[in-house]
Amino acid sequence: MLTPGEKARFFEKVETQLIVDEDLRLKPYRCPAGKLTIGVGRNLEDNGITRAEAYYLLRNDVDQCHRQLSLAIPxxxxxxxxxxxxxxxxxxxxxxxxxxxxxxxxxxxxxxxxxxxxxxxxxxxxxxxxxxxxxxxxxxxxx
CATH class of the missing domain: 1.10.530.40 (Lysozyme)
Structure with missing residues (x-):
């Protein structure tokens, strides 16, 4: 069993390796298997995103719109x-x-x-x- 600190370091090592192997893509793309993918190898077709991830994206998008509107409309x-x-x-x-x-x-x-x-x-x-x-x-x- 890993301590929380050991677990964090372990995950960081694995994540670093996965970024090297999978790459980090900020827009959807087709992986070599033809699956719609985003981020670091996230297969959107088979796995999609969680409700929490969808709400996280929504909150970020609303915040971005709010900042843009505040700057663009006096x-x-x-x-x-x-x-x-x-x-x-x-x-x-x-x-x-x-x-x-x-x-x-x-x-x-x-x-x-x-x-x-x-x-x-x-x-x-x-x-x-x-x-x-x-x-x-x-x-x-x-x-």
Whole structure:
């Protein structure tokens, strides 16, 4: 039986060897066996990810969107919480670049014209791609 310190050192050695043998890939790729893989040999097709890993990724993605929005939209930090939630949801869904393309919506939000902002959300290709999500977020914008 290994002590916690011995176990940590043992795992570090094995992990170092696995990184050499498997490589570290930050984007999905096909391994030599043709399986969709990511990270250090994580076979996504057979093993997927755990619920905890999915929530960890989600939290990181939401945090990244929040930081991007705070830097890119001068009035973002002063918005009411529910309006920030809408922008975070949209940023997560389409990315910051596409969200910043909603110039009329953002202009309306800058002056607290929530109905106008909701109208501009609906007047987009995005609203037809994610109908239920768009409806729900537009309603939240109006409220």
């Amino acid at each position: 009035f973002y930090d002063r918005l009411p919480s529910e309006k920030k939630e809408i922008l975070l949801n949209m940023c997560f869904n389409m990315g910051l670049t596409r969200l910043l393309g909603f110039k009329r919506m953002l202009a309306a939000m800058a002056v607290n014209k929530w109905d106008e902002a909701a109208h501009e959300m609906g007047n987009s290709k995005w609203a037809f791609q994610v109908v239920d999500r768009a409806r729900r977020l537009m309603e939240k914008m109006r409220g």
